[in-house]
Amino acid sequence: MRFSGFRIIAEALTGQKGWRPLWRDPDPQPAYDIVIVGGGGHGLATAYYLATVFRQARIAVLEKGWLGSGNIGRNTTIIRSNYLLPGNEPFYEFSMKLWEGLEQELNFNAMVSQRGILNLCHTDAQRDAYRRRGNAMILAGADAELLGPDQVRAMYPFLNFGNARFPIKGGLLQRRAGTARHDGVAWGYARGADLRGVDLIQNCEVTGFRIEGGRVRGVETSRGYIAAGKVGVAVAGSSSRVMAQAGMRLPIESHALQAFVSEGLKRSIDGVITFGAGHFYISQSDKGGLVFGGDIDGYNSYAQRGNLPVIEDVAEGGMALMPALGRARVLRIWGGIMDMSMDGSPIIDRTSVEGLYLNAGWCYGGFKATPASGYAFAHLIATGTPHPTATAYRLDRFARGHLIDEKGAGAQPNLH
Amino acid sequence: MLIPHPLLGPRDAQEFTYLGDASLIDRPDGMADGAEAAFCDYVYLRDNPAGVHRELWFHEFGDRSWLVVTRNTVTHEILGAELAADVARRGR
Ligand SMILES: Cc1cc2nc3c(=O)[nH]c(=O)nc-3n(C[C@H](O)[C@H](O)[C@H](O)COP(=O)(O)OP(=O)(O)OC[C@H]3O[C@@H](n4cnc5c(N)ncnc54)[C@H](O)[C@@H]3O)c2cc1C
Numbered sequence: 001m002r003f004s005g006f007r008i009i010a011e012a013l014t015g016q017k018g019w020r021p022l023w024r025d026p027d028p029q030p031a032y033d034i035v036i037v038g039g040g041g042h043g044l045a046t047a048y049y050l051a052t053v054f055r056q057a058r059i060a061v062l063e064k065g066w067l068g069s070g071n072i073g074r075n076t077t078i079i080r081s082n083y084l085l086p087g088n089e090p091f092y093e094f095s096m097k098l099w100e101g102l103e104q105e106l107n108f109n110a111m112v113s114q115r116g117i118l119n120l121c122h123t124d125a126q127r128d129a130y131r132r133r134g135n136a137m138i139l140a141g142a143d144a145e146l147l148g149p150d151q152v153r154a155m156y157p158f159l160n161f162g163n164a165r166f167p168i169k170g171g172l173l174q175r176r177a178g179t180a181r182h183d184g185v186a187w188g189y190a191r192g193a194d195l196r197g198v199d200l201i202q203n204c205e206v207t208g209f210r211i212e213g214g215r216v217r218g219v220e221t222s223r224g225y226i227a228a229g230k231v232g233v234a235v236a237g238s239s240s241r242v243m244a245q246a247g248m249r250l251p252i253e254s255h256a257l258q259a260f261v262s263e264g265l266k267r268s269i270d271g272v273i274t275f276g277a278g279h280f281y282i283s284q285s286d287k288g289g290l291v292f293g294g295d296i297d298g299y300n301s302y303a304q305r306g307n308l309p310v311i312e313d314v315a316e317g318g319m320a321l322m323p324a325l326g327r328a329r330v331l332r333i334w335g336g337i338m339d340m341s342m343d344g345s346p347i348i349d350r351t352s353v354e355g356l357y358l359n360a361g362w363c364y365g366g367f368k369a370t371p372a373s374g375y376a377f378a379h380l381i382a383t384g385t386p387h388p389t390a391t392a393y394r395l396d397r398f399a400r401g402h403l404i405d406e407k408g409a410g411a412q413p414n415l416h
Numbered sequence: 417m418l419i420p421h422p423l424l425g426p427r428d429a430q431e432f433t434y435l436g437d438a439s440l441i442d443r444p445d446g447m448a449d450g451a452e453a454a455f456c457d458y459v460y461l462r463d464n465p466a467g468v469h470r471e472l473w474f475h476e477f478g479d480r481s482w483l484v485v486t487r488n489t490v491t492h493e494i495l496g497a498e499l500a501a502d503v504a505r506r507g508r
Contacts, residue, residue, distance in 0.1 A: 240464035251460040253436065254489070299434040300489045302466040307417060307492070309430040342460045398460040399453075411459050414434060 023194035031227035032060045037206045038235035039063025041072035044189035045374020051196035054382035059198045064205035068186035074336035079368040080117045080177035081142045084133045087392030087404040089140040094389045095372030108188030111181035116271035120171040130172040145173045166277040209246045215354040232357040237337025239360035251342040253413040255296040256335045258306040262328040264288035280317030298414040305335040344416030345404035349395040431477040438470040438484045
């Protein structure tokens with residue numbers, strides 16, 4: 001079933017009776033060549049690229065709940081490639097380029113909207129740091145512009161320019177950044193993978209690995225044993241739990257991150273804005289809701305909900321930046337579980353078990369990475385070598401001292 | 417979350433900062449054989465369990481003591497707290 005303008009008109013004229021489910025709901029086969037654990041954005045994208053770009057067959061995605069029930073459907077939808085370090089920036093820019101062609105490729109409306117992200121700076125030192133970051137971005141082929149306070153005022157006149165403690169001194173703008181419909185991305189990849197014969201198996205929790213002679217042979221699941229030539233794990237906040245079943249301890253802590261949405265309001269915020277003097281960011285959804293968030297809660301959690309102190313902190317950050325926010329009513333708050341790594345950067349690598357691959361450590365920023373993460377993980381699983389933009393994301397980098405620590409915060413996950 | 421401080425009674429978790437797994441009390445011996453590998457595990461690897469977790473909290477906006485708090489990471493229920501100094505002396 002292809003989507004097109006013609007199709008929509010035809011369906012409208014015939015009572016919308018021709019639409020079909022976007023993917024099959026198959027029972028698991030006894031064996032696959034490749035099993036991907038986790039039906040979030042990264043797992044689905046991996047399966048899609050394995051089946052398309054890398055021409056692999058007999059692939060299954062095993063998801064313990066329903067597709068998109070994890071972080072892929074819980075995030076605040078920001079996509080961007082404004083990183084500093086050489087291990088990161090080329091990867092995120094690769095992801096940005098994949099976003100730019102994603103909807104055509106998938107024939108699916110993921111509402112990719114390049115509305116721009118503006119990181120505000122409030123001190124001279126912060127402006128210098130943004131200048132450096134912008135230059136690093138441009139070197140990696142991304143776009144970046146440093147704005148002065150007048151240019152920021154022209155874009156967003158309602159910000160608190162008169163704030164004595166946190167004066168707005170300008171900002172770093174990436175125009176190609178923006179937002180995408182988060183669960184639309186999951187659905188698009190799921191449909192694309194299903195169309196190429198990938199079995200998407202829901203309500204199928206992986207409960208163990210069968211490992212013989214240092215090689216993975218298959219996975220134990222809530223729906224029985226499934227044999228597999230190769231197994232790729234992409235379970236985000238559950239990474240430590242799942243890999244513990246293979247006897248591994250990871251450089252990861254799981255933490256809760258909350259998101260907030262207000263009632264629908266008239267269009268006022270065109271792009272994404274981040275506050276530089278506290279942790280607060282905001283955008284406006286196409287339905288008009290203000291979508292905002294801030295820091296992780298800061299202690300180990302698998303609860304998929306947070307607590308009041310961070311809600312207060314986010315509200316304070318929002319009020320310092322945009323006092324008009326105080327008039328908006330919050331409609332919904334929810335949480336997701338972040339796989340916070342020890343240097344704040346991800347892992348896409350082989351493991352000590354032959355045939356078992358790991359994709360984890362995305363912290364609070366893995367949505368933007370979805371296309372490149374899937375592509376790079378598929379590359380690794382299919383070819384045995386890392387994708388050129390993902391060579392730094394090794395599991396042994398912690399032992400070797402080659403950390404990718406954007407914030408310079410050290411091995412303290414709640415500070416990244 | 418309310419943390420039952422052994423000396424001060426129930427205190428708001430907001431008064432504390434969080435460090436992480438209480439196994440961080442057991443710092444490896446830097447002079448022992450295999451110290452490099454032991455330190456790598458100590459600094460970077462965590463059990464990160466879903467369920468009961470013993471963890472270090474610092475009463476920064478209070479009496480500045482370190483506590484070992486036992487907490488369920490799935491429900492956020494706090495099951496107990498003791499002074500980290502007592503835990504360290506006792507050996508774990
Ligand atoms: C509130 C919030 C805001 C965020 N904002 C942004 C943002 O603006 N920009 C950005 O780039 N990123 C953001 N993120 C981060 C981003 O959402 C995640 O990094 C990313 O979605 C993680 O990859 P995923 O989609 O594969 O994860 P998930 O969707 O969580 O997928 C993992 C899947 O694995 C499944 N699973 C777990 N255990 C098992 C098992 N044993 N067997 C089978 N399946 C299992 C889970 O059910 C889940 O569906 C945000 C996250 C949250 C929670």
